[in-house]
Amino acid sequence: MTRRPPVALRPLLPTDVPVCAQIFRDAIEALTGEDYDPGQQEAWASLADDFEGFGARLTKALTIVATDEGEVVGFASLVGNETLDMLYVAPDxxxxxxxxxxxxxxxxxxxxxxxxxxxxxxxxxxxxxFMDRGFEAQQRNTVHRAGQWLANTTMTKAIEPPGGGGGKPS
Incomplete structure (x- = not known):
């Protein structure tokens, strides 16, 4: 059995926005059905319908994309250095x-x-x-989108400085 190489990461390019919008929509529709009903999924996914706004949200953040054999298969955004704003992966x-x-x-x-x-x-x-990654729940939220209420959880994680930073100062 041949192992697939790991995905590569690179910064978002303006030409990636359409595929990221499609990944966003596809991931919500295919992967969240156990937690959100179809109306909630559509309300959430409809954020990608405002293509200009969606693209601006990605480009104003530090957004990276994951590629597999040159194709974008996921993306994540860091906003203001302290908020992981979006993390979406193609369902396949x-x-x-x-x-x-x-x-x-x-x-x-x-x-x-x-x-x-x-x-x-x-x-x-x-x-x-996120719990498996060491994030801790801080509070439950409800967000109103396109006539639907969606629940989410604010979570936080302490970040180690580069090099570990766990030692005593000398």
């Missing part, structure tokens, strides 16, 4: 370590920028993923 790549690779990179970038605590608004679907 779910469970293959793409989200982990993206989250590792965002945490590393946040730490390199001096962030002490990284925050995420985790969907109910993503909650176990």
């Amino acid at each position: 790549m779910a469970g293959r370590g793409v989200a982990t690779t993206l989250a590792d990179a965002i945490e590393t970038l946040a730490g390199a920028r001096g962030t002490k605590v990284l925050t995420v608004q985790a969907s109910d679907t993503a909650l176990p993923f």
Whole structure:
């Protein structure tokens, strides 16, 4: 059995916005059905319908994309050095370590920028993923989108500075 090489990471390019919008929509529709009903999924996914706004949200943040054989298969955004704003993976790549690779990179970038605590608004679907990464739930939220109420959880994680930073100062 041949092992697939790991995904590659690179900065978002303007030409990536359409595929990221499609990944966003596809991931919500295919992966969140156990936690959100069809109306909630559509309201959430409709954020990608405002293509200009969606693209601006990605380009104003530090957004990285994961590629597999040159094709974008996921993306994640860091806003203000302390908020993991978006983390989405193409459904056919779910469970293959793409989200982990993206989250590792965002945490590393946040730490390199001096962030002490990284925050995420985790969907109910993503909650176990972030808990496994050491994020701790702070509060439950409800967000109103396109006539629907969606629940999520504010979570935080202490970020180690580059080099570990766990030693005593000399």
